[in-house]
Amino acid sequence: MYLLEVRGLTKHFGGIKAIEDVSFRIEGGSIASIIGPNGAGKTTLFNCLTGITKPTKGSLYLSGTDITGIPSHKIVGLGIARTFQNIRLFREMTVLENVLISQHLKISTGLFGTLMKDNAFLSKEKAAREKALEYLGFVGLCDAAHVPSLSLPYGGQRRLEIARAVATDPVLLLLDEPTAGMNPQETGEIMEIIMRLQKLGKTILLIEHDMKVVMGISETIVVLDHGVKIAEGAPGAIKKDQMVIEAYLGRQEHAQA
Protein backbone atom coordinates (compact mmCIF):
# COMPACT_ATOMS: atom_id res chain seq x y z
CA MET A 1 0.00 0.00 0.00
CA TYR A 2 1.17 3.48 -0.77
CA LEU A 3 1.53 5.94 2.10
CA LEU A 4 -0.01 8.82 0.19
CA GLU A 5 -2.28 8.54 -2.75
CA VAL A 6 -3.63 11.57 -4.59
CA ARG A 7 -6.48 10.74 -6.97
CA GLY A 8 -7.74 13.23 -9.51
CA LEU A 9 -7.15 16.20 -7.24
CA THR A 10 -8.72 19.38 -8.59
CA LYS A 11 -8.82 22.80 -7.00
CA HIS A 12 -10.45 25.82 -8.59
CA PHE A 13 -10.47 29.32 -7.17
CA GLY A 14 -13.39 30.85 -9.02
CA GLY A 15 -12.33 30.68 -12.64
CA ILE A 16 -8.70 29.94 -11.89
CA LYS A 17 -7.75 26.30 -12.15
CA ALA A 18 -5.00 26.04 -9.57
CA ILE A 19 -4.83 22.26 -9.76
CA GLU A 20 -6.44 20.17 -12.49
CA ASP A 21 -6.85 16.41 -12.13
CA VAL A 22 -3.51 15.60 -10.49
CA SER A 23 -2.84 12.03 -9.40
CA PHE A 24 0.30 10.49 -7.94
CA ARG A 25 1.40 8.07 -5.26
CA ILE A 26 4.20 8.12 -2.76
CA GLU A 27 5.73 5.10 -1.12
CA GLY A 28 6.29 5.03 2.61
CA GLY A 29 9.79 5.93 3.77
CA SER A 30 10.78 7.69 0.57
CA ILE A 31 11.73 11.26 -0.26
CA ALA A 32 9.65 12.74 -3.07
CA SER A 33 9.73 16.20 -4.62
CA ILE A 34 7.18 18.36 -6.32
CA ILE A 35 8.71 20.82 -8.74
CA GLY A 36 7.36 23.23 -11.26
CA PRO A 37 7.52 26.88 -12.28
CA ASN A 38 5.96 29.59 -10.12
CA GLY A 39 2.19 29.38 -10.00
CA ALA A 40 2.16 25.69 -10.90
CA GLY A 41 -0.07 24.88 -7.92
CA LYS A 42 2.50 23.28 -5.65
CA THR A 43 1.60 25.17 -2.49
CA THR A 44 -2.13 24.77 -3.23
CA LEU A 45 -1.51 21.04 -3.35
CA PHE A 46 0.09 21.25 0.10
CA ASN A 47 -2.83 23.30 1.36
CA CYS A 48 -5.23 20.62 0.15
CA LEU A 49 -3.17 17.88 1.76
CA THR A 50 -3.12 19.64 5.14
CA GLY A 51 -6.78 20.60 5.10
CA ILE A 52 -6.21 24.35 4.89
CA THR A 53 -8.26 24.44 1.68
CA LYS A 54 -10.84 21.90 0.58
CA PRO A 55 -10.27 20.35 -2.84
CA THR A 56 -12.94 21.01 -5.46
CA LYS A 57 -12.77 17.42 -6.69
CA GLY A 58 -10.71 14.32 -6.21
CA SER A 59 -9.62 12.45 -3.13
CA LEU A 60 -6.61 12.01 -0.91
CA TYR A 61 -5.66 8.83 0.90
CA LEU A 62 -3.17 8.43 3.71
CA SER A 63 -2.24 4.78 4.23
CA GLY A 64 -5.50 3.82 2.56
CA THR A 65 -7.82 6.03 4.65
CA ASP A 66 -9.68 8.84 2.97
CA ILE A 67 -8.52 12.18 4.35
CA THR A 68 -10.21 14.45 1.81
CA GLY A 69 -11.66 17.58 3.36
CA ILE A 70 -10.73 16.78 6.96
CA PRO A 71 -9.99 20.07 8.80
CA SER A 72 -6.34 20.90 9.32
CA HIS A 73 -6.25 20.48 13.09
CA LYS A 74 -7.39 16.88 12.68
CA ILE A 75 -5.05 16.11 9.80
CA VAL A 76 -2.11 16.66 12.15
CA GLY A 77 -3.38 13.91 14.41
CA LEU A 78 -3.51 11.55 11.44
CA GLY A 79 0.16 12.15 10.77
CA ILE A 80 0.71 14.90 8.22
CA ALA A 81 2.78 17.91 9.25
CA ARG A 82 4.10 20.75 7.16
CA THR A 83 6.33 23.79 7.02
CA PHE A 84 5.49 26.98 5.18
CA GLN A 85 7.07 28.68 2.21
CA ASN A 86 7.05 32.06 3.92
CA ILE A 87 8.23 31.18 7.41
CA ARG A 88 5.34 31.15 9.85
CA LEU A 89 6.74 30.89 13.33
CA PHE A 90 4.98 31.99 16.49
CA ARG A 91 7.27 34.96 16.48
CA GLU A 92 6.83 36.40 19.93
CA MET A 93 7.17 33.07 21.66
CA THR A 94 10.43 31.40 22.56
CA VAL A 95 11.98 28.72 20.41
CA LEU A 96 11.11 26.10 23.00
CA GLU A 97 7.49 27.20 23.21
CA ASN A 98 7.20 26.95 19.45
CA VAL A 99 8.08 23.28 19.64
CA LEU A 100 5.89 22.79 22.73
CA ILE A 101 2.87 24.03 20.80
CA SER A 102 3.27 21.38 18.17
CA GLN A 103 2.99 18.76 20.90
CA HIS A 104 -0.46 20.16 21.67
CA LEU A 105 -2.22 16.92 20.77
CA LYS A 106 0.25 14.81 22.75
CA ILE A 107 -0.04 16.59 26.08
CA SER A 108 -3.27 15.75 27.83
CA THR A 109 -3.34 17.68 31.06
CA GLY A 110 -6.71 18.05 32.73
CA LEU A 111 -7.99 21.46 33.71
CA PHE A 112 -8.04 20.61 37.39
CA GLY A 113 -4.52 19.25 37.31
CA THR A 114 -3.33 22.37 35.50
CA LEU A 115 -4.84 24.65 38.13
CA MET A 116 -3.49 22.60 41.02
CA LYS A 117 -0.14 22.07 39.29
CA ASP A 118 -0.32 18.48 40.45
CA ASN A 119 2.32 15.87 39.82
CA ALA A 120 0.71 14.48 36.68
CA PHE A 121 0.68 17.97 35.18
CA LEU A 122 4.26 18.72 36.13
CA SER A 123 5.60 15.42 34.86
CA LYS A 124 3.73 15.73 31.57
CA GLU A 125 4.99 19.27 31.08
CA LYS A 126 8.50 18.17 31.92
CA ALA A 127 8.31 15.28 29.48
CA ALA A 128 7.05 17.64 26.77
CA ARG A 129 9.91 20.02 27.45
CA GLU A 130 12.47 17.25 27.25
CA LYS A 131 10.93 16.01 24.04
CA ALA A 132 10.98 19.53 22.65
CA LEU A 133 14.64 19.94 23.52
CA GLU A 134 15.32 16.64 21.81
CA TYR A 135 13.70 17.88 18.61
CA LEU A 136 15.60 21.15 18.87
CA GLY A 137 18.81 19.16 19.29
CA PHE A 138 17.90 17.25 16.15
CA VAL A 139 18.06 20.46 14.08
CA GLY A 140 20.90 21.96 16.15
CA LEU A 141 18.97 24.68 17.97
CA CYS A 142 19.36 23.45 21.55
CA ASP A 143 21.40 26.46 22.64
CA ALA A 144 18.77 28.88 21.39
CA ALA A 145 15.85 27.24 23.25
CA HIS A 146 14.99 30.26 25.35
CA VAL A 147 15.39 33.13 22.91
CA PRO A 148 12.33 34.61 21.20
CA SER A 149 11.98 32.86 17.85
CA LEU A 150 11.94 36.11 15.86
CA SER A 151 15.52 36.79 16.95
CA LEU A 152 16.81 33.62 15.31
CA PRO A 153 18.79 34.09 12.09
CA TYR A 154 17.01 33.13 8.87
CA GLY A 155 18.50 29.66 8.62
CA GLY A 156 17.67 29.01 12.25
CA GLN A 157 14.05 29.99 11.67
CA ARG A 158 13.81 27.49 8.80
CA ARG A 159 15.28 24.75 10.95
CA LEU A 160 12.92 25.64 13.81
CA GLU A 161 9.99 25.26 11.43
CA ILE A 162 11.21 21.77 10.58
CA ALA A 163 11.69 20.88 14.24
CA ARG A 164 8.21 22.15 15.03
CA ALA A 165 6.68 20.05 12.27
CA VAL A 166 8.63 16.95 13.28
CA ALA A 167 7.51 17.39 16.89
CA THR A 168 3.93 16.57 15.89
CA ASP A 169 5.37 13.12 15.15
CA PRO A 170 4.09 12.83 11.59
CA VAL A 171 4.39 9.91 9.20
CA LEU A 172 4.38 12.28 6.25
CA LEU A 173 6.30 15.53 6.41
CA LEU A 174 5.57 18.24 3.85
CA LEU A 175 8.38 20.76 3.42
CA ASP A 176 7.54 23.86 1.40
CA GLU A 177 10.79 25.23 -0.05
CA PRO A 178 12.94 24.48 3.00
CA THR A 179 16.11 25.84 1.41
CA ALA A 180 14.72 28.99 -0.20
CA GLY A 181 17.15 31.88 0.16
CA MET A 182 19.89 29.84 1.76
CA ASN A 183 23.59 29.71 0.93
CA PRO A 184 25.14 26.40 -0.21
CA GLN A 185 26.40 25.54 3.26
CA GLU A 186 23.01 26.10 4.91
CA THR A 187 21.34 24.17 2.08
CA GLY A 188 23.70 21.30 2.77
CA GLU A 189 22.69 21.30 6.43
CA ILE A 190 19.01 21.14 5.53
CA MET A 191 19.63 18.27 3.10
CA GLU A 192 21.44 16.43 5.83
CA ILE A 193 18.52 16.98 8.22
CA ILE A 194 16.08 15.67 5.61
CA MET A 195 18.11 12.53 5.09
CA ARG A 196 18.33 11.94 8.83
CA LEU A 197 14.54 12.30 8.99
CA GLN A 198 14.20 9.64 6.32
CA LYS A 199 16.37 7.32 8.40
CA LEU A 200 13.92 7.83 11.27
CA GLY A 201 11.27 6.37 9.01
CA LYS A 202 9.55 9.58 7.97
CA THR A 203 8.22 10.00 4.48
CA ILE A 204 9.09 13.39 3.05
CA LEU A 205 7.40 15.37 0.33
CA LEU A 206 9.34 18.45 -0.75
CA ILE A 207 8.51 21.50 -2.76
CA GLU A 208 11.83 22.83 -3.94
CA HIS A 209 13.34 25.06 -6.57
CA ASP A 210 16.98 24.24 -5.87
CA MET A 211 17.72 21.50 -8.41
CA LYS A 212 20.80 20.37 -6.52
CA VAL A 213 18.56 19.48 -3.58
CA VAL A 214 15.82 17.95 -5.71
CA MET A 215 18.11 15.80 -7.84
CA GLY A 216 20.38 15.03 -4.89
CA ILE A 217 17.97 13.52 -2.41
CA SER A 218 14.62 12.73 -3.95
CA GLU A 219 13.69 9.28 -5.18
CA THR A 220 10.69 10.34 -7.22
CA ILE A 221 9.80 13.71 -8.67
CA VAL A 222 6.38 15.01 -9.67
CA VAL A 223 6.40 17.96 -12.06
CA LEU A 224 3.47 20.36 -12.14
CA ASP A 225 2.87 23.12 -14.65
CA HIS A 226 -0.19 25.37 -14.60
CA GLY A 227 -1.90 22.97 -12.23
CA VAL A 228 -1.41 19.91 -14.42
CA LYS A 229 0.98 17.05 -13.77
CA ILE A 230 3.31 16.92 -16.76
CA ALA A 231 5.79 14.32 -15.60
CA GLU A 232 6.58 11.88 -12.82
CA GLY A 233 9.58 9.66 -12.32
CA ALA A 234 13.11 9.24 -11.07
CA PRO A 235 15.45 12.28 -11.15
CA GLY A 236 17.43 10.92 -14.12
CA ALA A 237 14.35 10.55 -16.30
CA ILE A 238 12.91 13.92 -15.29
CA LYS A 239 16.10 15.70 -16.28
CA LYS A 240 15.73 14.46 -19.84
CA ASP A 241 11.94 14.83 -20.12
CA GLN A 242 11.02 17.05 -23.04
CA MET A 243 7.83 18.43 -21.43
CA VAL A 244 9.72 19.42 -18.29
CA ILE A 245 12.42 21.18 -20.23
CA GLU A 246 9.79 23.06 -22.17
CA ALA A 247 7.94 24.06 -19.01
CA TYR A 248 11.11 25.47 -17.53
CA LEU A 249 12.88 26.88 -20.55
CA GLY A 250 10.11 27.45 -23.08
CA ARG A 251 9.45 25.79 -26.42
CA GLN A 252 11.87 25.99 -29.34
CA GLU A 253 9.13 26.31 -31.91
CA HIS A 254 10.80 27.84 -34.92
CA ALA A 255 14.30 26.63 -34.27
CA GLN A 256 14.38 23.89 -36.90
CA ALA A 257 12.59 25.82 -39.63
Add this chain to the structure above:
Amino acid sequence: MLRLVLIALWLSLLFLPFRGLKDSLILFVILSVSFISFRYLGTSLRSLRITMQPSGKRIYAKGIALFRLRGSRYVVLLILLGLPFFLENYVLDISILTGIYAILAMGLNVVVGFTGLLNLGYVAFYAIGAYTYALLYAKIGLGFWVSLPLCIGLTTLSGFVLSVPALRLRGDYLAIVSLGFGEIVRLILNNWDSLTNGPNGISGIPAPSVLGFPLGGLNRYYYLILFFVILTYGVVKRIRFSRIGRAWMAIREDEICASTMGIHTTMYKLYALSFGSLWAGLAGALFAAKMQFVSPESFTFMESVLILCMVILGGIGSLPGVVVGAFILIMLPEVLREVQSYRMLALGVGLILMMVFRPQGLLGGPGSGSGQ
Protein backbone atom coordinates in the same frame (compact mmCIF):
# COMPACT_ATOMS: atom_id res chain seq x y z
CA MET B 1 10.51 76.08 5.46
CA LEU B 2 9.26 78.53 2.83
CA ARG B 3 6.54 76.06 1.97
CA LEU B 4 5.28 76.02 5.56
CA VAL B 5 5.17 79.83 5.65
CA LEU B 6 3.28 79.86 2.35
CA ILE B 7 0.71 77.40 3.68
CA ALA B 8 0.26 79.59 6.76
CA LEU B 9 -0.09 82.68 4.54
CA TRP B 10 -2.70 80.99 2.39
CA LEU B 11 -4.73 79.84 5.38
CA SER B 12 -4.68 83.28 6.96
CA LEU B 13 -5.63 84.90 3.65
CA LEU B 14 -8.70 82.72 3.69
CA PHE B 15 -9.67 84.37 6.95
CA LEU B 16 -9.02 87.92 5.72
CA PRO B 17 -12.54 88.64 4.44
CA PHE B 18 -14.16 87.36 7.63
CA ARG B 19 -11.94 88.62 10.41
CA GLY B 20 -10.06 91.63 9.08
CA LEU B 21 -6.34 92.34 8.66
CA LYS B 22 -5.31 92.31 12.31
CA ASP B 23 -6.76 88.92 13.13
CA SER B 24 -5.40 87.41 9.93
CA LEU B 25 -1.92 88.69 10.74
CA ILE B 26 -2.07 87.17 14.21
CA LEU B 27 -3.32 83.92 12.74
CA PHE B 28 -0.50 83.98 10.18
CA VAL B 29 2.15 84.41 12.87
CA ILE B 30 0.65 81.72 15.06
CA LEU B 31 0.32 79.30 12.19
CA SER B 32 3.83 79.78 10.83
CA VAL B 33 5.42 79.52 14.25
CA SER B 34 3.47 76.40 15.10
CA PHE B 35 4.10 74.76 11.72
CA ILE B 36 7.83 75.37 11.98
CA SER B 37 8.05 74.30 15.58
CA PHE B 38 6.08 71.16 14.77
CA ARG B 39 8.53 70.37 12.01
CA TYR B 40 11.44 70.72 14.44
CA LEU B 41 9.56 68.90 17.15
CA GLY B 42 9.13 66.00 14.78
CA THR B 43 12.82 65.67 13.97
CA SER B 44 13.94 66.23 17.54
CA LEU B 45 11.41 63.71 18.82
CA ARG B 46 12.81 61.17 16.40
CA SER B 47 16.38 61.75 17.53
CA LEU B 48 15.26 61.82 21.15
CA ARG B 49 13.60 58.49 20.60
CA ILE B 50 16.73 57.03 19.08
CA THR B 51 18.91 58.23 21.96
CA MET B 52 16.40 57.38 24.66
CA GLN B 53 15.39 53.90 23.64
CA PRO B 54 18.59 52.01 24.51
CA SER B 55 18.90 53.57 27.94
CA GLY B 56 15.19 53.07 28.52
CA LYS B 57 15.60 49.44 27.59
CA ARG B 58 18.49 49.06 30.03
CA ILE B 59 16.55 50.58 32.89
CA TYR B 60 13.59 48.37 32.09
CA ALA B 61 15.69 45.26 31.79
CA LYS B 62 16.98 45.92 35.28
CA GLY B 63 13.51 46.67 36.64
CA ILE B 64 12.02 43.56 35.11
CA ALA B 65 14.92 41.45 36.32
CA LEU B 66 14.27 42.76 39.82
CA PHE B 67 10.61 41.93 39.40
CA ARG B 68 11.42 38.38 38.42
CA LEU B 69 13.63 37.75 41.46
CA ARG B 70 12.39 34.73 43.34
CA GLY B 71 11.53 36.33 46.64
CA SER B 72 10.07 39.50 45.20
CA ARG B 73 6.55 38.16 45.04
CA TYR B 74 6.52 37.51 48.79
CA VAL B 75 7.76 41.03 49.45
CA VAL B 76 4.97 42.41 47.27
CA LEU B 77 2.44 40.21 49.08
CA LEU B 78 3.69 41.36 52.47
CA ILE B 79 3.42 45.00 51.45
CA LEU B 80 -0.09 44.47 50.09
CA LEU B 81 -1.14 42.68 53.29
CA GLY B 82 0.22 45.46 55.44
CA LEU B 83 -1.28 48.34 53.46
CA PRO B 84 -4.57 48.76 55.37
CA PHE B 85 -2.57 49.59 58.52
CA PHE B 86 -0.98 52.62 56.90
CA LEU B 87 -3.55 53.92 54.47
CA GLU B 88 -6.32 56.34 55.18
CA ASN B 89 -9.81 55.28 54.21
CA TYR B 90 -9.88 57.28 51.01
CA VAL B 91 -6.76 55.63 49.61
CA LEU B 92 -7.98 52.24 50.76
CA ASP B 93 -11.20 52.81 48.86
CA ILE B 94 -9.21 53.53 45.70
CA SER B 95 -7.09 50.44 46.31
CA ILE B 96 -10.21 48.27 46.42
CA LEU B 97 -11.29 49.76 43.11
CA THR B 98 -7.82 49.10 41.72
CA GLY B 99 -8.16 45.47 42.75
CA ILE B 100 -11.50 45.10 40.98
CA TYR B 101 -10.04 46.64 37.83
CA ALA B 102 -6.97 44.44 38.11
CA ILE B 103 -9.25 41.39 37.97
CA LEU B 104 -11.03 42.87 34.95
CA ALA B 105 -7.76 43.70 33.21
CA MET B 106 -6.39 40.21 33.79
CA GLY B 107 -9.59 38.75 32.36
CA LEU B 108 -9.51 40.96 29.30
CA ASN B 109 -5.84 40.15 28.94
CA VAL B 110 -6.78 36.54 28.27
CA VAL B 111 -8.88 37.62 25.31
CA VAL B 112 -6.86 40.53 23.94
CA GLY B 113 -3.38 39.76 25.21
CA PHE B 114 -3.13 35.99 24.95
CA THR B 115 -5.49 35.17 22.11
CA GLY B 116 -5.31 38.44 20.19
CA LEU B 117 -9.07 38.92 19.83
CA LEU B 118 -9.95 42.58 20.19
CA ASN B 119 -12.96 42.77 22.51
CA LEU B 120 -14.41 46.26 22.90
CA GLY B 121 -17.51 45.19 24.80
CA TYR B 122 -15.87 43.60 27.79
CA VAL B 123 -17.82 45.85 30.11
CA ALA B 124 -20.98 43.93 29.13
CA PHE B 125 -19.79 40.90 31.07
CA TYR B 126 -18.82 43.10 34.00
CA ALA B 127 -22.36 44.51 33.93
CA ILE B 128 -23.93 41.06 33.69
CA GLY B 129 -21.93 39.93 36.72
CA ALA B 130 -22.86 42.98 38.77
CA TYR B 131 -26.54 42.91 37.84
CA THR B 132 -26.84 39.16 38.41
CA TYR B 133 -25.82 39.58 42.02
CA ALA B 134 -27.92 42.73 42.44
CA LEU B 135 -31.04 41.10 40.99
CA LEU B 136 -30.58 37.78 42.76
CA TYR B 137 -30.49 39.69 46.02
CA ALA B 138 -33.26 42.15 45.22
CA LYS B 139 -35.67 39.59 43.76
CA ILE B 140 -34.99 36.36 45.61
CA GLY B 141 -32.81 37.52 48.47
CA LEU B 142 -29.82 35.31 47.73
CA GLY B 143 -26.61 36.14 49.60
CA PHE B 144 -23.22 36.93 48.12
CA TRP B 145 -21.62 33.50 48.33
CA VAL B 146 -24.61 31.75 46.82
CA SER B 147 -24.88 34.35 44.07
CA LEU B 148 -21.19 34.42 43.21
CA PRO B 149 -21.08 31.05 41.39
CA LEU B 150 -24.29 31.98 39.59
CA CYS B 151 -22.83 35.35 38.55
CA ILE B 152 -19.69 33.71 37.26
CA GLY B 153 -21.63 30.94 35.55
CA LEU B 154 -24.05 33.28 33.82
CA THR B 155 -21.28 35.61 32.68
CA THR B 156 -19.22 32.75 31.31
CA LEU B 157 -22.29 31.43 29.54
CA SER B 158 -23.03 34.82 28.01
CA GLY B 159 -19.39 35.07 26.92
CA PHE B 160 -19.82 31.70 25.24
CA VAL B 161 -23.11 32.65 23.61
CA LEU B 162 -21.68 35.89 22.24
CA SER B 163 -18.63 34.14 20.85
CA VAL B 164 -20.47 31.54 18.83
CA PRO B 165 -21.72 33.98 16.17
CA ALA B 166 -18.83 36.43 16.64
CA LEU B 167 -16.12 33.91 15.89
CA ARG B 168 -17.09 33.82 12.25
CA LEU B 169 -15.52 37.26 12.17
CA ARG B 170 -11.92 38.30 12.45
CA GLY B 171 -9.97 41.25 13.76
CA ASP B 172 -11.72 44.57 13.45
CA TYR B 173 -15.10 43.03 12.67
CA LEU B 174 -15.06 41.05 15.89
CA ALA B 175 -14.19 44.27 17.72
CA ILE B 176 -17.24 45.99 16.25
CA VAL B 177 -19.58 43.11 17.10
CA SER B 178 -18.31 42.99 20.67
CA LEU B 179 -18.72 46.75 20.91
CA GLY B 180 -22.31 46.34 19.79
CA PHE B 181 -22.85 43.62 22.36
CA GLY B 182 -21.58 45.92 25.10
CA GLU B 183 -23.99 48.65 24.07
CA ILE B 184 -26.92 46.22 23.79
CA VAL B 185 -26.39 44.99 27.33
CA ARG B 186 -26.15 48.53 28.67
CA LEU B 187 -29.30 49.60 26.81
CA ILE B 188 -31.24 46.58 28.05
CA LEU B 189 -30.22 47.38 31.62
CA ASN B 190 -31.21 50.99 31.05
CA ASN B 191 -34.61 50.31 29.53
CA TRP B 192 -35.96 47.14 31.12
CA ASP B 193 -37.54 49.09 33.94
CA SER B 194 -39.62 46.28 35.40
CA LEU B 195 -36.58 44.07 35.98
CA THR B 196 -33.57 46.37 36.39
CA ASN B 197 -35.26 49.53 37.63
CA GLY B 198 -33.80 51.34 34.61
CA PRO B 199 -31.42 54.27 35.03
CA ASN B 200 -32.20 54.52 38.74
CA GLY B 201 -30.33 51.31 39.35
CA ILE B 202 -30.64 48.87 42.21
CA SER B 203 -29.54 49.91 45.67
CA GLY B 204 -29.18 48.30 49.06
CA ILE B 205 -27.07 45.38 47.88
CA PRO B 206 -25.38 43.85 50.95
CA ALA B 207 -21.68 43.21 51.36
CA PRO B 208 -20.66 39.61 51.87
CA SER B 209 -19.91 38.04 55.21
CA VAL B 210 -18.01 34.92 56.16
CA LEU B 211 -19.51 32.76 58.94
CA GLY B 212 -21.45 35.69 60.26
CA PHE B 213 -18.38 37.89 60.16
CA PRO B 214 -19.27 40.88 57.96
CA LEU B 215 -16.75 41.96 55.31
CA GLY B 216 -18.40 45.30 54.65
CA GLY B 217 -15.76 47.54 56.23
CA LEU B 218 -13.06 48.94 53.98
CA ASN B 219 -10.29 47.04 55.75
CA ARG B 220 -11.98 43.71 55.49
CA TYR B 221 -13.23 44.25 51.97
CA TYR B 222 -9.68 45.13 50.96
CA TYR B 223 -8.52 41.69 52.07
CA LEU B 224 -11.40 40.01 50.26
CA ILE B 225 -10.46 41.80 47.04
CA LEU B 226 -6.80 41.02 47.56
CA PHE B 227 -7.69 37.35 47.91
CA PHE B 228 -9.61 37.38 44.63
CA VAL B 229 -6.88 39.31 42.81
CA ILE B 230 -4.32 36.73 43.88
CA LEU B 231 -6.70 33.92 42.94
CA THR B 232 -7.23 35.42 39.49
CA TYR B 233 -3.53 35.98 39.02
CA GLY B 234 -2.68 32.42 40.01
CA VAL B 235 -5.35 30.74 37.91
CA VAL B 236 -4.71 32.84 34.81
CA LYS B 237 -0.98 32.35 35.12
CA ARG B 238 -1.26 28.58 35.43
CA ILE B 239 -3.57 28.38 32.45
CA ARG B 240 -1.18 30.58 30.50
CA PHE B 241 1.68 28.13 30.99
CA SER B 242 -0.33 25.05 30.11
CA ARG B 243 -1.23 23.69 26.71
CA ILE B 244 -4.35 25.85 26.68
CA GLY B 245 -2.37 29.05 27.18
CA ARG B 246 0.16 28.05 24.56
CA ALA B 247 -2.64 27.30 22.13
CA TRP B 248 -4.05 30.79 22.72
CA MET B 249 -0.68 32.39 22.09
CA ALA B 250 -0.27 30.34 18.94
CA ILE B 251 -3.64 31.54 17.66
CA ARG B 252 -2.61 35.12 18.37
CA GLU B 253 0.64 34.73 16.47
CA ASP B 254 -0.60 32.81 13.45
CA GLU B 255 -3.98 31.19 13.24
CA ILE B 256 -3.44 29.03 10.16
CA CYS B 257 -0.13 27.79 11.44
CA ALA B 258 -1.71 27.04 14.82
CA SER B 259 -4.31 24.86 13.15
CA THR B 260 -1.63 22.88 11.34
CA MET B 261 -0.13 22.17 14.77
CA GLY B 262 -3.34 20.42 15.76
CA ILE B 263 -5.05 23.27 17.60
CA HIS B 264 -8.81 23.50 17.07
CA THR B 265 -8.69 27.27 16.66
CA THR B 266 -12.44 27.92 16.87
CA MET B 267 -12.79 25.93 20.08
CA TYR B 268 -9.85 27.63 21.69
CA LYS B 269 -11.13 31.07 20.77
CA LEU B 270 -14.41 30.07 22.40
CA TYR B 271 -12.54 28.98 25.51
CA ALA B 272 -10.64 32.26 25.58
CA LEU B 273 -13.74 34.43 25.31
CA SER B 274 -15.63 32.42 27.92
CA PHE B 275 -12.70 32.17 30.28
CA GLY B 276 -12.02 35.88 29.87
CA SER B 277 -15.58 36.86 30.67
CA LEU B 278 -15.61 34.60 33.73
CA TRP B 279 -13.41 37.12 35.54
CA ALA B 280 -15.64 39.98 34.55
CA GLY B 281 -18.48 38.16 36.31
CA LEU B 282 -16.40 37.86 39.45
CA ALA B 283 -15.35 41.49 39.29
CA GLY B 284 -18.95 42.54 38.65
CA ALA B 285 -20.26 40.77 41.75
CA LEU B 286 -17.44 42.26 43.83
CA PHE B 287 -18.18 45.69 42.43
CA ALA B 288 -21.90 45.45 43.22
CA ALA B 289 -21.14 44.30 46.77
CA LYS B 290 -18.63 47.10 47.24
CA MET B 291 -20.78 49.94 45.93
CA GLN B 292 -23.99 48.42 47.32
CA PHE B 293 -25.54 49.98 44.27
CA VAL B 294 -25.52 49.28 40.54
CA SER B 295 -26.77 51.39 37.67
CA PRO B 296 -26.19 51.25 33.91
CA GLU B 297 -24.05 54.37 34.20
CA SER B 298 -21.14 52.33 35.58
CA PHE B 299 -20.99 50.17 32.49
CA THR B 300 -20.46 52.53 29.57
CA PHE B 301 -18.24 52.00 26.56
CA MET B 302 -15.60 54.19 28.22
CA GLU B 303 -15.17 51.51 30.88
CA SER B 304 -14.31 48.99 28.19
CA VAL B 305 -11.79 51.44 26.79
CA LEU B 306 -10.33 52.06 30.24
CA ILE B 307 -9.85 48.32 30.85
CA LEU B 308 -8.34 47.92 27.39
CA CYS B 309 -5.97 50.81 28.15
CA MET B 310 -4.83 49.00 31.29
CA VAL B 311 -3.96 45.95 29.23
CA ILE B 312 -2.14 48.00 26.59
CA LEU B 313 -0.35 50.25 29.06
CA GLY B 314 0.84 47.41 31.25
CA GLY B 315 1.99 45.31 28.35
CA ILE B 316 -0.22 43.10 26.23
CA GLY B 317 0.01 39.52 27.40
CA SER B 318 2.02 40.21 30.54
CA LEU B 319 0.15 39.44 33.75
CA PRO B 320 2.13 41.61 36.19
CA GLY B 321 2.01 44.24 33.46
CA VAL B 322 -1.76 44.52 33.34
CA VAL B 323 -1.97 44.66 37.14
CA VAL B 324 0.48 47.55 37.07
CA GLY B 325 -1.57 49.06 34.25
CA ALA B 326 -4.74 48.87 36.36
CA PHE B 327 -2.88 50.39 39.29
CA ILE B 328 -1.61 53.33 37.23
CA LEU B 329 -4.85 54.08 35.43
CA ILE B 330 -6.92 54.05 38.61
CA MET B 331 -4.40 55.80 40.83
CA LEU B 332 -3.21 58.41 38.33
CA PRO B 333 -6.50 60.33 38.00
CA GLU B 334 -6.71 60.41 41.80
CA VAL B 335 -3.17 61.66 42.19
CA LEU B 336 -3.78 64.27 39.50
CA ARG B 337 -7.03 65.42 41.08
CA GLU B 338 -5.22 68.67 41.99
CA VAL B 339 -4.97 69.75 38.39
CA GLN B 340 -8.58 68.72 37.72
CA SER B 341 -9.39 69.19 34.07
CA TYR B 342 -5.84 68.62 32.86
CA ARG B 343 -5.60 65.09 34.17
CA MET B 344 -7.15 63.50 31.11
CA LEU B 345 -4.69 65.51 29.02
CA ALA B 346 -1.80 64.19 31.12
CA LEU B 347 -3.14 60.67 30.71
CA GLY B 348 -3.37 61.12 26.96
CA VAL B 349 0.15 62.49 26.68
CA GLY B 350 1.34 59.61 28.83
CA LEU B 351 -0.24 57.04 26.54
CA ILE B 352 1.23 58.71 23.44
CA LEU B 353 4.72 58.81 24.96
CA MET B 354 4.22 55.17 25.86
CA MET B 355 3.46 54.29 22.24
CA VAL B 356 6.54 56.22 21.09
CA PHE B 357 9.06 54.89 23.58
CA ARG B 358 7.72 51.55 24.63
CA PRO B 359 5.00 50.28 22.29
CA GLN B 360 4.99 46.84 23.88
CA GLY B 361 3.78 48.27 27.20
CA LEU B 362 5.45 48.69 30.56
CA LEU B 363 6.22 45.04 31.27
CA GLY B 364 5.37 43.47 27.92
CA GLY B 365 7.49 42.40 25.01
CA PRO B 366 8.72 39.23 23.34
CA GLY B 367 9.23 36.40 25.76
CA SER B 368 7.79 38.38 28.65
CA GLY B 369 7.04 35.96 31.42
CA SER B 370 7.75 33.00 29.21
CA GLY B 371 10.75 31.92 31.24
CA GLN B 372 8.44 30.99 34.09
